[in-house]
Amino acid sequence: MSDLTLSSGLEDYLECIYNNIEHNGSVKAIELSRELNVSRASVTDALHRLAEKKYINYERYGSIEITSKGIEKATEVIGKHTILTKFFEKVLKLSNEEASENACSIEHVITQNAFKKLKDFTQQYAGKND
Amino acid sequence: MSDLTLSSGLEDYLECIYNNIEHNGSVKAIELSRELNVSRASVTDALHRLAEKKYINYERYGSIEITSKGIEKATEVIGKHTILTKFFEKVLKLSNEEASENACSIEHVITQNAFKKLKDFTQQYAGKND
DNA sequence: TATAATTGTTAGTTTTGTCTAACAATTATT
DNA sequence: AATAATTGTTAGACAAAACTAACAATTATA
Numbered sequence A, B: 001m002s003d004l005t006l007s008s009g010l011e012d013y014l015e016c017i018y019n020n021i022e023h024n025g026s027v028k029a030i031e032l033s034r035e036l037n038v039s040r041a042s043v044t045d046a047l048h049r050l051a052e053k054k055y056i057n058y059e060r061y062g063s064i065e066i067t068s069k070g071i072e073k074a075t076e077v078i079g080k081h082t083i084l085t086k087f088f089e090k091v092l093k094l095s096n097e098e099a100s101e102n103a104c105s106i107e108h109v110i111t112q113n114a115f116k117k118l119k120d121f122t123q124q125y126a127g128k129n130d
Numbered sequence C: 001t002a003t004a005a006t007t008g009t010t011a012g013t014t015t016t017g018t019c020t021a022a023c024a025a026t027t028a029t030t
Numbered sequence D: 001a002a003t004a005a006t007t008g009t010t011a012g013a014c015a016a017a018a019c020t021a022a023c024a025a026t027t028a029t030a
Helices: A008-024 A029-036 A040-052 A068-091 A096-106 A112-128 B008-024 B029-036 B040-052 B068-091 B096-106 B112-128
Strands: none
Touching: A008 A029, A008 A040, A008 A068, A029 A040, A068 A096, A068 A112, A068 B112, A096 B112, A112 B068, A112 B096, B008 B029, B008 B040, B008 B068, B029 B040, B068 B096, B068 B112
């Protein structure tokens, strides 16, 4: 019985897959390799693990397709990323780069509830200070 | 040449070692095993890795002593933990338990600069709203 | 359409961190 | 002091993620 949850690492792959498909209609392994700074071999491994957990459909030499389960997870993580970045940028006044860097690590570990509160707080705050 | 940086996992061991020594004057492996919910064997491994990186002094069947380097790192992480908990509790109004849970994961990944800004923000905010 | 370049896969290795089970050392109890 | 209980270590497995090097498939180009 395989574990169905995603590690931070696999969430990053999924996020990247989703974003590329959104913007370009498709993704290739070489592109994930470039954007995530990992070897092509590591991408192949990750694609197999994601497929095993049903977040994507993938067969050797085939195209990478994201499943509805994958879309759900990806949008969830990306939503967190967006709000966290906004919080660090608008509330704490960090550069976009550092805001995004922090968002990128925290998005994988923050609890649902904490995120919800942070989201409300950030939106309140941004409303008042814009 | 061994890597001198600490993973999240090893930081947790070090934090636990430091806190126990502070409160009780010493720690035993069994206590770390209990508090961190890992086997005694895993603790032995972790102690060797921490000793190799010079964060603690340790020899088989010997007592666990934290080095000055270890104290520096532990207090840094604990400092982050404290402020992050305060932020989640006082600013976002989470329960102490959930505040601490989030602090526990974020303390290992937040950048120095982001932490500094968050600290200032939290102290400002707490000052105004107490 | 051959050939060359690019992309993807496989096999084998490494590191980190975990586990269990068996054994050794230490500490407590009778 | 001898025995029992607790604590610590070792050995051997396993899983997740990464790597390189060699090879296979695909795509582009001469």
